[in-house]
Amino acid sequence: MSDDKVSLVIEGREVEAPSTASIIQAYSASGGQLVTNVGCMGQGVCGSCRCMVRREGSRDVTMELACETPVEAGMQVAFVSYFQPKRPHVYDLETLTGGWQILDAIDEVFPQAKSCRHCGGCDRACPRGLDVQKGVEYAVQGDVLAAKDVFSECIMCNLCTLACPERIRPNHLGLFVRRALAALTLRPVELMRRLRQIESGALTVDTSTVDAPRQERRP
Amino acid sequence: MIPYAEALAALRRAGGAYPMRDDGLAVAELLQRHHPDNIGGKPVPLAVGVNAGMLCQPEVAALLQTNALIDDVDIAGAETLNTDILVIGGGGAGCAAALTAAGEGARVILATKLLLGDSNTVMAEGGIQAAVGEDDSPQRHFEDTYTAGHRAADRDLVAQMALDGPDAIRWLIKLGMAFDTVEDRPFGGSLKRKTPGGATAPRILSYRDFTGLEMMRVLREAVGLHRGVQVMDRCPAVELLSDDRGGCVGAVVYSLEHHRFVLVRARRTILATGGSGRLHLNGFPTSNHYGATADGLVLAYRMGAKLREMDSYQYHPTGIAHPAHLAGGLISEAARSEGAKLVNGLGERFVDELKPRDVVASAILRECAEGRGVARDGQAGVFLDVPGLVREKPDVLASTLVSLAHLAAKCRIDPTEEPMIVYPTLHYQNGGVAIDGSGRASVPGLFCVGEVSGGIHGRNRMMGNALLDIISFGRRAGAKAAESATEPYASRAGIGHIHDWQRQLTLAGLPLDARGPHVFPAYGNFDLAADARLTARRAAAQGGRR
Numbered sequence: 133m134s135d136d137k138v139s140l141v142i143e144g145r146e147v148e149a150p151s152t153a154s155i156i157q158a159y160s161a162s163g164g165q166l167v168t169n170v171g172c173m174g175q176g177v178c179g180s181c182r183c184m185v186r187r188e189g190s191r192d193v194t195m196e197l198a199c200e201t202p203v204e205a206g207m208q209v210a211f212v213s214y215f216q217p218k219r220p221h222v223y224d225l226e227t228l229t230g231g232w233q234i235l236d237a238i239d240e241v242f243p244q245a246k247s248c249r250h251c252g253g254c255d256r257a258c259p260r261g262l263d264v265q266k267g268v269e270y271a272v273q274g275d276v277l278a279a280k281d282v283f284s285e286c287i288m289c290n291l292c293t294l295a296c297p298e299r300i301r302p303n304h305l306g307l308f309v310r311r312a313l314a315a316l317t318l319r320p321v322e323l324m325r326r327l328r329q330i331e332s333g334a335l336t337v338d339t340s341t342v343d344a345p346r347q348e349r350r351p
Numbered sequence: 352m353i354p355y356a357e358a359l360a361a362l363r364r365a366g367g368a369y370p371m372r373d374d375g376l377a378v379a380e381l382l383q384r385h386h387p388d389n390i391g392g393k394p395v396p397l398a399v400g401v402n403a404g405m406l407c408q409p410e411v412a413a414l415l416q417t418n419a420l421i422d423d424v425d426i427a428g429a430e431t432l433n434t435d436i437l438v439i440g441g442g443g444a445g446c447a448a449a450l451t452a453a454g455e456g457a458r459v460i461l462a463t464k465l466l467l468g469d470s471n472t473v474m475a476e477g478g479i480q481a482a483v484g485e486d487d488s489p490q491r492h493f494e495d496t497y498t499a500g501h502r503a504a505d506r507d508l509v510a511q512m513a514l515d516g517p518d519a520i521r522w523l524i525k526l527g528m529a530f531d532t533v534e535d536r537p538f539g540g541s542l543k544r545k546t547p548g549g550a551t552a553p554r555i556l557s558y559r560d561f562t563g564l565e566m567m568r569v570l571r572e573a574v575g576l577h578r579g580v581q582v583m584d585r586c587p588a589v590e591l592l593s594d595d596r597g598g599c600v601g602a603v604v605y606s607l608e609h610h611r612f613v614l615v616r617a618r619r620t621i622l623a624t625g626g627s628g629r630l631h632l633n634g635f636p637t638s639n640h641y642g643a644t645a646d647g648l649v650l651a652y653r654m655g656a657k658l659r660e661m662d663s664y665q666y667h668p669t670g671i672a673h674p675a676h677l678a679g680g681l682i683s684e685a686a687r688s689e690g691a692k693l694v695n696g697l698g699e700r701f702v703d704e705l706k707p708r709d710v711v712a713s714a715i716l717r718e719c720a721e722g723r724g725v726a727r728d729g730q731a732g733v734f735l736d737v738p739g740l741v742r743e744k745p746d747v748l749a750s751t752l753v754s755l756a757h758l759a760a761k762c763r764i765d766p767t768e769e770p771m772i773v774y775p776t777l778h779y780q781n782g783g784v785a786i787d788g789s790g791r792a793s794v795p796g797l798f799c800v801g802e803v804s805g806g807i808h809g810r811n812r813m814m815g816n817a818l819l820d821i822i823s824f825g826r827r828a829g830a831k832a833a834e835s836a837t838e839p840y841a842s843r844a845g846i847g848h849i850h851d852w853q854r855q856l857t858l859a860g861l862p863l864d865a866r867g868p869h870v871f872p873a874y875g876n877f878d879l880a881a882d883a884r885l886t887a888r889r890a891a892a893q894g895g896r897r
């Protein structure tokens with residue numbers, strides 16, 4: 133490992149860190165209090181470490197995950213501590229009893245989606261590089277399978293929601309479509325059979341087939 | 352230890368035909384000599400509490416035997432909220448309990464340390480076990496789980512969980528969770544099934560190789576949309592509340608945003624705070640999320656809840672060893688299930704890669720301890736031969752091991768050319784708070800579900816059983832707790848139980864200035880006393896009294 137140290141600014145703090153460290157590691161190693169903007173800390177799946185990054189010599193601000201992004205000299209980093217507004221899209225999957233209503237449901241729960249102005253803000257914001265804008269379009273047009281695939285790897289970091297000027301909440305729309313599809317169509321045959329066997333009492337578990345619990349403990 | 356360049360040359364020379372090294376150690380002896388539970392800090396008996404005398408990992412014992420973080424004066428005048436059910440912890444177990452209790456009509460508060468969903472659950476990759484196949488049965492699931500746990504588990508809990516499996520999957524599907532199917536045929540199709548290490552039939556159901564992410568985003572949205580659940584993000588529990596008979600009647604949570612304590616009084620309290628990987632036992636790196644600091648365990652024990660198997664931890668064999676800044680991150684068992692081999696610095700295999708996790712991890716530690724490991728930039732480990740796997744199955748990275756490819760990119764290596772270097776990583780707390788079939792702990796009013804609980808996985812957990820455990824027991828605890836919704840509140844709710852605890856510590860000669868739980872790892876640079884300005888408040892309270 134190289135011992136190269138780089139300096140950068142995180143949350144207004146001047147920080148020195150080995151060039152291989154992630155932004156979040158650099159922040160905590162420099163004594164910064166780390167009680168928020170962190171979750172999985174390295175796997176890139178919880179979305180809590182979302183941050184705005186400006187690199188030296190560039191005027192662009194990019195959205196990144198601090199636990200996955202290595203530090204660079206001259207970087208400027210600010211975390212996006214963003215709290216969701218209270219439940220603006222209310223729905224109850226159980227009231228969606230059949231697939232016929234799904235287009236109406238999308239329109240009803242996410243009425244803003246049809247006014248997407250194709251500004252691409254969501255695409256630029258997505259640290260996962262998903263085709264968010266396309267996903268919204270698919271959903272509005274009723275191409276639900278395509279929409280479902282677009283959002284398959286979404287980590288629900290909410291950056292697209294934050295970026296959208298039309299308040300569309302693309303990731304929540306995507307999740308709505310995904311949830312509705314699973315809840316309405318996933319009916320695996322062997323699961324249905326097994327449930328019937330268990331619920332009718334035909335299948336039980338006999339705990340006497342194995343020896344009694346081991347008494348001795350490993351020293 | 353063998354330098355990287357030399358080891359790599361040995362690996363390439365062997366060209367996939369690795370001889371198998373056999374040191375003739377029986378499994379019991381291998382575990383005894385090399386498993387981290389038995390080397391490093393040896394288990395010690397607990398000195399105080401209901402389990403006094405029980406063996407426990409020394410660092411965990413020290414934490415369990417700490418004094419409370421707060422005193423009566425710190426919470427005098429704090430805001431009090433009332434609810435039917437308090438759920439502590441926003442991972443899979445907490446969400447399943449909250450949704451079920453709220454579904455029964457109970458009012459629920461869910462308090463969590465980070466943001467809802469920041470948890471070990473969201474990180475799970477491999478999948479969830481449920482015996483749905485024609486060639487499988489709940490009976491087999493029960494027997495496999497019990498045997499893999501070295502016959503230390505509570506048989507009734509295991510049997511109940513195995514029978515719950517199919518219904519847990521249906522519940523998740525109803526909430527909108529997707530599972531991989533064979534041939535992409537949802538209605539009337541078949542679920543894709545994989546075989547976990549130690550199983551007699553394929554039983555792992557999954558969503559690609561990020562099953563936990565799919566599960567957690569669905570649960571998080573469902574909880575967020577449920578009118579019966581009030582979520583308190585960034586509010587770690589720092590102590591439980593007791594009535595005058597020692598029962599649990601809620602918790603003291605600390606609002607990180609407002610820097611103040613809130614008392615949440617509840618008829619029933621469900622602890623779902625997860626595991627303890629961030630204690631970095633024996634100096635090991637961990638695969639766990641940032642909040643896994645054993646808080647629930649400490650609070651429950653202090654109040655008198657019985658624990659079990661506290662000397663038994665799971666170290667996942669394939670944590671990343673190099674580069675150092677990613678150390679501990681997980682390479683899923685799926686890589687070995689697909690056929691990737693483990694190779695030491697001499698170009699030899701040294702263990703059947705599909706043996707139980709404790710055996711494989713111990714074998715890797717043996718290679719490193721005996722000088723046959725690979726050394727690179729101060730990090731030690733053995734090779735996981737991903738290039739060899741790719742030679743056999745050219746599309747494996749694109750089709751099944753998607754997350755592994757992503758990980759290799761983060762390690763800045765080309766996985767088709769360069770092997771990964773792996774070393775065991777602290778992964779799972781096998782034991783925990785002893786519970787009954789509804790998740791009830793031995794303290795009245797207190798439930799514990801998920802990784803914080805014990806008795807289900809014995810002394811070794813199979814892949815896929817933790818995700819099932821959190822749904823099965825989370826739902827049961829939620830339903831049982833909701834039955835209390837018409838009971839009156841306890842007349843008193845305070846932290847009186849800590850006085851008795853402090854007396855016990857003093858009698859045992861233990862210091863009162865060691866405080867717990869940690870709430871955050873040391874590198875979080877968080878000090879509750881400073882953050883809440885406890886010293887100033889205590890001084891003011893003193894002054895007021897004079």
Ligand SMILES: Cc1cc2nc3c(=O)[nH]c(=O)nc-3n(C[C@H](O)[C@H](O)[C@H](O)COP(=O)(O)OP(=O)(O)OC[C@H]3O[C@@H](n4cnc5c(N)ncnc54)[C@H](O)[C@@H]3O)c2cc1C
Nearest residue numbers: 440442444470471472477478588625642801802815817818
């Ligand atoms: C990388 C990884 C991969 C895994 N893969 C699999 C797999 O493929 N299959 C499988 O079955 N299992 C797997 N596991 C294990 C499984 O994910 C966990 O055991 C399980 O999800 C635990 O669920 P839980 O709800 O009990 O705890 P968690 O999901 O960890 O949730 C605990 C919650 O409590 C919060 N909390 C902690 N302390 C406090 C406090 N003081 N106050 C308030 N809140 C608090 C935490 O922040 C967190 O939100 C994996 C684990 C990891 C780490």
Ligand code: SF4
Nearest residue numbers: 258286289290292303
């Ligand atoms: S789609 Fe939105 S929520 Fe999902 S990862 Fe991209 S920016 Fe984050």
Ligand code: SF4
Nearest residue numbers: 248251252253254296
């Ligand atoms: S940010 Fe909103 S308006 Fe802009 S393209 Fe995305 S969804 Fe459409």
Ligand code: FES
Nearest residue numbers: 172173176179199
């Ligand atoms: S901490 Fe979870 S994505 Fe970075």
